[in-house]
Amino acid sequence: MTTYAVAHMREVTVGPAIIEYLQRIDETLEPFGGRFIVHGAEPTVLEGDFPGRLIVIAFPDREQAQGWYDSPAYRAILPLRTENSRAEAVLVDGVGDDHRATDVLAPDMRAHR
Template identity: 50%
Template sequence: MPAAYAFAHLHDRSPHPDVIEYLERIQATLDPFHGRFVIHGGTLEVVEGEWPGSVVLIEFPGGMAAARKWYASPAYQDILALRTDHIEGDVILVEGVGPGYDPLNRAEKLRSADPTGYER
């Protein structure tokens, strides 16, 4: 089972006290689901297009089920407004690819009957 990720593109960050409290409490919400920060607002370099804001990436080795359970968990829902009340952004949960992933398979699907090229 491939890992899943919570990906956030955050705009207009602000060091509001609620945001600081959110940061102090978020890891405890991730621990039961083995979630870990992979990227947390580090330096980024835009090489194509525009990218206003910062990036957060959290990995869930347990896959999409774990990511969904974390996001819906009472512990996370209890702190969510601490961030969303002060920082605009977009957050998605996305399934990663497994260790044997080969983009040639995607290309073959695009050339064949499956016009989406997505593995199902």
Template identity: 50%
Template sequence: MTAYVIAHLQQGEPHPEVFEYMERVQGTFAPFGGRFIVHGGATPHVWEGTWTGDLVMVAFPDMAAARAWYDSPAYQEIKPLRTRHLPGSLILLDGVGPDYDAAATAAAMRARHAAAAADR
């Protein structure tokens, strides 16, 4: 199942190390089958709530590949070029398959909630 690395980065001052990171990061994806899905920069259309910063999403074939990329010497070497200058959060999560059904997920959650309430 596809896994996603999602970064919500706050904007910082332009810095040569950030430019170097951007020039090198995509090359670290190749051995692990990663590819950009979203790469910040554009101003998002905010429908609800507030938003600051940039969003970056990278897709990997699976969780093992995403973890291997993040832990790779190639990525660990360049990571400080970003983290020294762009504060933010980075998460890793599994996507859902093509047969995912939100209503079925809600039904399972509802059943667990009802069982927990009955046990109280």
């Protein structure tokens, strides 16, 4: 199942450190099959307040995503981002093509659909 690394970048101070991070991150993704799906596009906010931008990186599975984040190559550049931005980052598994909204309900609750 595809796993996504998602970062909500609330603030970024663009300078030499962030530029270096951007120049080096692609090479850290390659061994783990990671690729950018969303990278900083201006969001259209439909509800609520959403300061900042989103970054979404897809990996073949959770093992590859966690391996990338824990890798020495990524750990070497991580402070370039964390020391020059304010953000939250998570790993989240995707769903299959046959997923339905009610699939997240406990089995006994599905009977009420």
